[in-house]
Each structure stands twice: as C-alpha cells, then as structure tokens.
Amino acid sequence: MATTSSPEPSDVPSASASESASASASESVDGSSGEAEEEAHNAKLPKVTEVKVTETAEGDRVTFTFSGPAPDHLDTYEERLENGEGRPIDIRGSKFLRIAFVGASPDSHFASPAGNERVMEVRHLWHFEGELSVAIGIAAPDGAPDPAYDITTKGKQIVVDIKD
DSSP states (O other): OOOOOOOOOOSSOOOOHHHHHHHHHHHHHHOHHHHHHHHHHHHHSOOEEEEEEEEETTEEEEEEEESSSOOEEEEEEESSOBOTTSOBOOOSSSEEEEEEEETOOTTOOOOOOOOOSSEEEEEEEEEETTEEEEEEEEOOOTTOOOOOEEEEEETTEEEEEEEO
C-alpha cells in the first residue's frame, strides 16, 4: 500500500500573496522587459522599404521590396475592404486583392505609389497579430471576373503580376 505524507514546512520564508501580486503588478505596469523583447523581435523582422507599380508585356506588376528576406504571404480577392470595426475602407478600384505578409515588421509603413489605369492604388491597411495587410485596388469593368495574378518571391522582393 502506498503512503503519502505532507511536505515538511520550509525554513525559507516565502513571499506573501500581496507581495507577489505587487511584484507582478509592477512588472506589468512597467512592462519594460516585455517591451524591450518585443522591440528586439520586431527589429529582426523584414520591413517594407519600397513599393512600385510598373507595366509589363503581360499586364501590371506591383513589387514589394523588404529590408531582409521576403516574408511568407497569404492572398485573396475581397469584395469590399473593411477595418477591424467593420467600417468600409475607401480605396480606388473595383477589385481588391488583399495580401497579408506573415512575419513582416509592424514598423512597415509606405506611401501609396503612383498607380496606373489598371492598378489604381496600393495601400497599407493594418498590422495585426504578426501580419501586415496591404490592398491593391484594380480597375475592372462591371461584372468582370477577378483578374488572374501570380505572386512570386525573389530574395527581398514579393512580385505581384496582374494578368491582362
């Protein structure tokens, strides 16, 4: 038959519950160690350094250049763009290709580059939970299907080719 015993009391004094709560509160209010770690982590993430819109023989190209290796990405067409509160985001174009760069720096902000007749706008949307979301506003006739596109990663660049 197994027996259990209570542990012997320790001679080492322990912190009271109020002392522990006070220490935790001061760490979370100050947050300096957490903020410093987050800043150090973010400094290592690739940041968008340039966005260009150009025309090619096959269509239009949007090139995102990063400060380091290009991050992974997720992409999809959206019927309309909304902010986190469900309010519409006003962006030029009738088709909206949203791309989320996974693991990009939250310090990535860029001015919308000059567009053309088809790629009307490229805009930084938001950074949330490690994803930097951008949108490409594309002009298309009413009722037209979403334009075909290819996305390739080349070193520090993510290239979006929108087909004619």
